[in-house]
Amino acid sequence: MAAETAGPRIRRAPATAPGPRKETLGGERLLLGLVLAYVLFTTFWPLAELFSAALRPGEDGRTLGLMRDVLASRATGRALWGSLVTSGLAVALSTVLGVGLAFAVSLIRLRSPAALVFLILTPLLIPSQTMALAWIELAGSGSPILGALGLAPAPGSANPLYSTGGIALVMGIEHMPLVFIATRAALRTVPADLIEAARVIGVPRHRIAASVVLPLVAPSILAGALLAFTAAIGNFGVPALLGIPGRVSVLTTLIYQRLNGFGPSAAGQVAVLALIMTVLAAAALALRSLALRRLAVPLPAGRPFEPSRSSPVGEIVLWLVVLVIAVMPLAALVMTALLPAIGVRFGLDTASLAQFAAVLANAAVRRAFANSLLLSAGCALVAVVVAVPFAYLAVRRPGWLVRALDVGVEAPWVVPGTVVALGMILAFLPPLPLIGVSLYGTLAILLIAYLARFLPLVLRPVTAAAQTADPALDEAARIVGAGLARRLACVFLPGVLPAAVAGAMLVVMTALNELTLSALLWSSGHETIGVMVFALQYEGNSTAAAAVAVLSTGLVFALCAAANAGARWLPERILPWRQ
Structure with a gap:
């Protein structure tokens, strides 16, 4: 009887085991599809439009x-x-x-x-x-x-x-x-x-x-x-x-x-x-x-060299x-x-402080600060939301497509910002398919350009943090039946959250005063701080431009101070001045 009851149990086990694994693969394929759609929309499509425009025949058809x-x-x-x-x-x-x-x-x-x-x-x-x-x-x-x-x-x-x-x-x-x-x-x-x-x-x-x-x-x-x-x-x-x-x-x-x-x-x-x-x-x-x-x-591994001699004249x-x-x-x-x-x-x-009072009373300047804060914070938030699952796929489920996407997202960061901005114009000036709405002249095109350019600032530290985590934790959660969303939120995210926060802070500090993208993509009512400084100086109002620049620089230094104060909770070497 014992043998007879044991037999069916052994035969039933394979029928139930693949369930969680099958569900996991389906969730990961969906996650990969979402990441692929994001990268295609923000990066590959604008750059493809740019290269297509550059390779067009001339007026004579050559x-x-x-x-x-x-x-x-x-x-x-x-x-x-x-x-x-x-x-x-x-x-x-x-x-x-x-x-x-x-x-x-x-x-x-x-x-x-x-x-x-x-x-x-x-x-x-x-x-x-x-x-x-x-x-x-x-x-x-x-x-x-x-x-x-x-x-x-x-x-x-x-x-x-x-x-x-x-x-x-x-x-x-x-x-x-x-x-x-x-x-x-x-x-x-x-x-x-x-x-x-x-x-x-x-x-x-x-x-x-x-x-x-x-x-x-x-x-x-x-x-x-x-x-x-x-x-x-x-x-x-x-x-x-x-x-x-x-x-x-x-x-x-x-x-x-x-x-x-x-x-x-x-x-x-x-x-x-x-x-x-x-x-x-x-x-x-x-x-x-x-x-x-x-x-x-x-070089052979060993104790790194440390300075042992002071030089008062050299220090001065x-x-x-x-x-x-x-x-x-x-x-x-x-x-x-x-x-x-x-x-x-x-x-x-x-x-x-008359110039500071004057620029703060200027509606366009206040709007530029509000737009820049909104764009930089929004870019940082979306970048974190994208980088965390992207890093999970890159570390836990690497494949040729994930590796290609990982390399592709670097393109908007390493190529000049002017190139990225021009690709955005070519891609989003015509009405979008299906919805028939053009994003040119809106804050949306600025946000998309920021997302394309600054995603690596979050993705790289998150990926580095994920590579040091123990993969057995994710596997154990999968075995006990935790779905992909739950594993991402409860197992993967806590381990990479400090790196994600550090990357988000770098995005805000970098995007807050961005000019290269904004100079080609801004429109009336959608000015940014960088555009405002450039426009005031270009008009000959140097004192007002200096006041706006001082305010924006003070804001960046305040963010640096906040990052420095919280450095003990952040990954090592994430802040360049603390390396």
Whole structure:
């Protein structure tokens, strides 16, 4: 009897076991379908429209005729040359500054390293248009700082930054943190035993840095420089505020001027310009990947090198350099915002908060702050909602389609923002299928562009956190019958929530003052902070532009302070100034 009753039980078990597994696979396929639809809508479709527009035949029907005509244009050649020259000079400055500061911070025992590193990274946290405006106020004839020192240009003279050299200077300082971060990270991998061995045999300190350490970190320096080149090629805020008045043409400003002057009818021509920028950025990123893969030297694991010697003179020089590149421009911006009008000399009798009161009373400025806060917070929230299930699929159920989507979502982040904005115009200017509504001229197109560009800021830390989690927890929950939605909410989400929050904070800080996308996608009533700063400065109202820029920068610093205060609950190395 025992054998007879045991037999049926063994035969029935396979009939019930596949149930939860089948349900799980169905839920994961649905989840993958939703992620696929999201990426197709926000990323692949706009970029496909862009490339399709660039590859159209010309008016005479020639294959690639439109591309041939644009490439043969003198304006294109001048803008391409301007982009290469300004970006090349900017990268040279970024590399010199970034490497020098990284070596100084890593080799000198500092009394306040965290504060110094934060100031070094400040140009990366401040948007391009604010950086450009700060340097304009610092270097102009009405400079409140250089004027007090007797070093300001003569009254009525052109600002020296309205030139190729001025664009390269500001972009070089702005993108310097990219080289600094790459170099400093590489220096922290150099084993202390290697340095101590060189000291034991009597090698001088400067020779150790030049002959031992520098060759080891050279691939990372090259990678950081190529990343800075990619950022410089796609930079819009600095060339717009410095290059347009100085008649220096680059690809980003040429696209803006063509669309601003001819509207969507010029979409095909500017798509070709955007394709040129994409090729330049892709080439730089491919070289960066090659440098890290082929030139990097594997180092033995060991105790990382720590600075053991202080240098009062070196520390003073280091602080002076940082104050000049990070503090003085912002100080000039604040002092300009305190003036009642352009041309008024700064002093205790002239400084007031009148400009701040005026811009806050301006309905357009208040609307711009509200729009930017709404867009950045909405983008961060949606990015978290998408990144969590996306990371689950990437880590728990990897496949060729998931890997392709994971690579594809990086495209809007690595290509210039102008390219992304143009793809959004081409995709969403016509009425959408089925519903017959155009998103062009609405906040929706800005939100979609932000989602496409800033999703990697959340997805990467969430994926990294998911890779360290124990997969047995998810498997155990599946075995006891927990559905996919419950496992995501109760098992997977708690483990990656700190990383998701950190990524969301980075999205808000980055998107709050965004200009490159907004400059091409904004419309009346849908202004953003970046657009407002650019528009006020373009109209000649420098004091009002400075006031708005100071308010927006203060908001970013407040977010940085909040992130820093909650750093103990966030994943390590998520905040760049705490690495």
